[in-house]
Amino acid sequence: MNSRTYLFALVDGGGTVPPELGMVRRLVERGHRVTVLADESMSADVHATGATYRPWRAAPNSASCRPEDVRYRDWECADPFELFRMLLDQQFAGPAPGYARDMTEALDAVNPDLAVCSFFAIGAMVAAQARGVPFDVPFPNTYLLPVPGMPPSGLGLRPAKGPITRLRDLALRTMVLRQWNKGVPELNVLRSSYGLPPVEEFFDQVHLARKHLVLTSAEFDFPARMPAHVRYVGAVLDDPAWATTETWSPPAGDGPLVLVALSSTFQDQTSCLQRVIDALAELPVRGYVTTGPAIDPTDLKSPGNVEVVAVAPHSQVLSHASAVITHAGHGTAVRALAAGVPVLALPHGRDQADNAIRISLRGAGITLSRKASPGKIASAVQGLLSNPEYATAAARLGEIIRRDAQAGDLIAELEEAAPRKPDSSVLA
Incomplete structure (x- = not known):
């Protein structure tokens, strides 16, 4: 195997970090040279992979996952149009010049054979294209871009069946693309400054990638x-580096173990966590709540049958769990299913409603509103525990997830990158 050089340009998206850095770790273990351009909040995890770390400097840079360091507060948006404006201004088009500037410096320093750019780092893609470096875009979730046959993302919709729902998808897709395309003028100004021709639609930049790797x-x-x-x-299916421990023991007791995990980033989930804890207090179960780095466990009141901790290795906890209560982030959801554990989904936003509908339609879980009462949550947990069909469906889907995770397709696709000639690193 020929050793290659890779440059990753990553943005801390919470649940996107473990799978993206899992890509990095696998490449390092196979003897490749890997540099990761990323937020300060990811620096320790990057170093744990064995890769070289470079911080964002001109681009936004999150210091941590704590609420005070959250760059955009999507849960406060009053309507979808405000959400689109926030995403374009604070995550995609607005900071793109900074991402491009940092990426250009990293490209010239590293001279990679392949760049791997976070979906959020549009400016990094521009810089890679301008320097003639092929780039891939990972999707650490389901496929997010609009394609025929896929319901529009973010709404938790079922696939269209018949003319009415197909018309629904067409109307929603048109509306969503119109909002994203408001970022085209700003994107084209950046592209022009790098000597690139304009694009017609915002996601044309993402489609210029060599590959979209759907994780x-x-x-x-x-x-x-x-x-x-x-x-x-x-x-x-890796645990985050910050949640890895050599020893972990399940809580004492004989009741079914219910794991609770509502995002590693702050999404205003404290009140929801408390209602989940209150629900578990009504049941003969052992509740085990992991708050992640975004929430202080002492902010929550827990009864005797519920243990609240900051972090724990979910891969170990899941081998003992009978049910998982989660916001339905992709990472937590697929790891639960890979362990054959049914899911109660309480989507908070982003891609979570889409993950939840995929779980519930496969019979592997139940979906409730994030505002559900403790009584409704308790009833749903009882349903998961008492009806073995949920666990059977989770195990069936989990077998497929484990098979694909172990197949090696991810590394095979990344290693297809052809080594670049030394004189191709910089364009005049």
Whole structure:
């Protein structure tokens, strides 16, 4: 195997970090040279992979996952239009010049054979294209871009069946693209400054990637007519480096163990966590709540049958769990299913409603509103524990997820990168 050089440009998206850094770790273990351009909040985890770390300097840079360091507060948006404005201004188009500037410096210093750019780092993609460096875009979830046959993302919709729902999808897709395309003028100003021609639509920049690497199983996602550069390469089921421990013991007792995990980033989930804890207090179960780095465990009141901790290795906890209560972030959801554990989904936003509908339609879990009362949550947990069909469906889907995660397609796709000639690193 020929050793290659990779440059990752990553943005801390919470649940996107473990699978993206799982890609990095696998490449390092295979003897490749890997540099990661990323937020300060990811520096320790990057170093744990064995890769070289470079911080964002001109681009936004999150210091931590704590609420005071959150860059945009999407849970406060009053309507979808405000959300789109926030995403474009604070995550995609607005900071793109900074990402491009930092990426250009890193490209010239590293001279990679392949760049791997976070979906959020549009400016990094511009810089890679301008320097003639091929780039891939990972999707550490289901496929997010609009394609025929896939319901619009973010709404938790079922696939269209019949003319009415197909018209629904067409109308929603048109509206969503119109909002994203408001970022095209700003993107084209940046592209012009790098000597690149304009694009017609905002996501044209993402489609200029060599490959889109979808880090899940095709059977977990909905079927659709995908572009030729889309690859389903299986989920990365790694625990975050900050949650890894050599020893972990389940809480004492004989009741079913219910794992609770509502995001590693702050999404205003404290009140929801408390209602979940109150629900578990009504049941003969052992509740085990991991708050992650975004929430202080002492902010929550827990009864005797519920233990609240900051972190724990979910891969170990899941081998003892009978049910998982989660916001339905992709990482937590697929790891639960890979362990054959049914899921109660309480989506908070982002891609979570889409993950939740995929779970519930496969019979592997139940979905409730994040505002559900403790009584409704307790009833749903009882349903998961008392009806073995949920666990059977979770095990069936989990077998597929484990198979695809172990197949090696992810590394095979990344290692297809052809070594670049030394004199191709800088364009005049």
